[in-house]
Amino acid sequence: MKVLLVEDSASLRRSLTTGLKNLGFTVDDTADGSEALSMALTGNYEVIVLDIMLPSIDGITLLKTLRQNNNDTRVLLLSAKSAPEDRVKGLLAGADDYLTKPFSFDELHARLLSLLRRGTLRKNIDKIDINGITLDLQLKTLRCNNKFIDLTPNEYKIVECMFTNQNTIVTAEKLSEHISGQYDAVSKNSIEAHLSSARKKTKVSGGELPIHTKRGFGYMISE
Amino acid sequence: MKVLLVEDSASLRRSLTTGLKNLGFTVDDTADGSEALSMALTGNYEVIVLDIMLPSIDGITLLKTLRQNNNDTRVLLLSAKSAPEDRVKGLLAGADDYLTKPFSFDELHARLLSLLRRGTLRKNIDKIDINGITLDLQLKTLRCNNKFIDLTPNEYKIVECMFTNQNTIVTAEKLSEHISGQYDAVSKNSIEAHLSSARKKTKVSGGELPIHTKRGFGYMISE
DNA sequence: GATATACTTAAGAACAGCTTAAGATTGTCT
């Protein structure tokens, strides 16, 4: 698991490097912005931990340049600023997560793991295929045996949420939130009804929706 | 916003207490470790500011005990030592942040705010392996010899509680509370039945649950 | 070996999830 650490404080850089190496990561590090950029573009890293304050090129500019070059390595920004507008600016520039100094090493570790776990990259993937059932995120449709399956908006959102969260248990509450944007706006029974309908439609087309019920816990797509 | 301040120096304790109260926090304070522990377990605090050097129980031990009791109140450690290994030790024991004496009051303030703001991420371990039996906290499942063992919700919760409290005797009452969230909602016999079933299921998969009965006291996972 | 404690099993009660259909809501078209 290759990590690039870009941080200009020598002591912090050193302690993070050793900490991450102890956890089994392969770590390259640099203090310099322009060096970091060339490393990022060529080094094939899983994650970049990027400080905003840097000599030669600042972190935000570096990140933007990276994204303009269609590089979608996941980036975790480090910053001394905690103002919400800075956070927003960082995320708009294409950061995947944001951590404010001072932070605990454990928190950095936790966030790195969560970034690495996120199977799907931020950049526009447009199709997800699972066992011959294809979800087209652009066309908002499901395909199976070359037949298009028409889903209603809520049915689609349920399937989308499941397809983008493989190997994770997704609770009914989470699906509800994904549908409406608010907590608990859509009842559990309503979700059951939508899912039931979506399953039926795929069955009619000769397929089977790979969404499995983990009774008592939620739903899951595995493998 | 309730804060528990644990600090044995009377003058520092007094000045921090008044300072925090002026900032609008509700502050309880104590100089004694064992008193602090009982307060922490019952007082429902948002944050605990904890000095390491204390009479009766030291801060690290206190913190570990707290975490063993599944209490995940955020903890900011105070220490006179600045050596990185002390910092690491504190964070490993379950601290959320670490501050070295001497510190400015503004810095304490800033860190408290940052602790309160962030959703506690410390609990992000997702797998626990004991003697070849792996508990997956994400997938809510148990693995053994590469076979998945499906547990019912209550069986899972019992195993989870035991796996996250190694080297500690866990009473039936505690398991009951972990299952239901309330005191004494699930009978002892019911827990025995669930545990029996979980043990049977692992045996069928060719393994053995490492949960041992401490007759008269409760259950324990050792080593 | 007696006794208390823990384990196992089986049966009924309670519950979670699925399905269907009916009523409510929303949006669109004339």
Add this chain to the structure above:
DNA sequence: AGACAATCTTAAGCTGTTCTTAAGTATATC
């Protein structure tokens, strides 16, 4: 605005699973 279609929500019945209880069996400790 009113009518119509599509979609969403809710309720009710059904099924299979899980939980609890209780009675019988096993086991540790004295």
